[in-house]
Amino acid sequence: MNETPALPPGWRSTGDPDCGLQQRTAYQLIRIGELLMAGAEDTLRTAGVRPRAFSVLSALVEREGSSQQELSRRLGLDPNVMVGVIDELERSHYAERRRNPADRRSHRLVATEQGHELLKRGDRLLDEFEKTYFGSLSDEDIEVMRRLTQWLLDSWRPREGGEQA
Template identity: 45%
Template sequence: MERRPPMGTRTGYRLVKVGELLVGLAEEVLAPLGVRSKHVHVMETLLAYDGLSQQDVSRLLGIDPNVLVGVIDELEAHGFAERRRNPEDRRRHLIHVTAAGRKTVDKSRTMLTEAEDAFFASLGEDEIAVLRAATDKLLAAHRPGWVPETC
């Protein structure tokens, strides 16, 4: 008899398990670059909104400020990001991605796209579109500030 986890019938549990698989896949794919998914997540955000404060990144990504400090410290240690004084408020710093960080993000985009394409290969394009729409709806309903995908 094949056994399943008792929670296996719950949609939330299934989403968590898919998320765990995707995070594990991302970590495996990114390891040769010397980064983890959390690093790429922060760098992608910094590239999209150049020169954010740590507080802005924390709010935007929903990452605890204390955790984010460690992530940014790691990015700085690898030469992927740097803190610069805010010219409008010298007491604060803005975080910027370095040239090395940009190069790493560019490589990670290709690697993650290939890995995700392989992961979702068992779904058709219509199923992927439904999945994206459903997750957008859930995130918009439960995560303040979430902006649904428009493309």
Template identity: 40%
Template sequence: MQRRPPMSNRTGYRLVKLGEMLLTLAEDALAPLGVKAKHIHVMETLLAYDGLSQQDVSRMLGIDPNVLVGLIDDLEARGFAERRRNPEDRRRHLVHVTDAGRAAVEQSRTLLGAAEDGFFAVLDEDQRDVLRDASERLLTAHRPDWAETDC
């Protein structure tokens, strides 16, 4: 007999479980590219806001600076990103996505789009719109910086 976890009636619990499922789905979809969702998240941010420092990316994405250094090291090792000295402040580095990184991001958009389409296929377009709107309202209400950026 299959039983649901005791907290399964809580909306927050359900959202966490859906988030876990979507992260696993994303990781599986991105595996052929040799990257993880967090790598794509960093590269998408770097592409959206050209000329960011590691500190800027860390603050914007809420990633611990030490963790971000490792992510950027991974991206550099794969040839997807490079650090360049900031011409205005030689003590700082700006991080840029390379052509290979841009190609990986383009491929990831296709892979992630297909994975999400499959996951959300049980919902019709109106239901997807409601979910998008509700999640937008919650994020805007509880993360004030959400409304200030396009991430």
């Protein structure tokens, strides 16, 4: 690995890396997640959207015509939270609810042209943010990190009966 990445402007160090919890991998991953979430929030704020809404919009574009329930399951969001996020996207004209022709009691969700534009802009902004944060890592280091974190996420998915994998 290359040298430790410099913190983006305005970010503080997490303290002495040889002290207490900071030696634990789980704590370090939590702290990295907090830093990345704060950076993503700041980055996406310039596009006028919150990370959760951006995530839902992204999933919606990948699975155009999904129901709220389908998106809720896919993203692991509580259905009540999903309703609020879709309401927010609809108020901002980034998504629309359309009646499902096969079942008039349900709606299919579609991204509007504005929603597609927001997704492109947000992706560009997040790409720039990630380049800043991970800039001192090699492409190989980043790929190893992606594989390891995906493996950890996959192994934590619940099994039948509520047990973790």
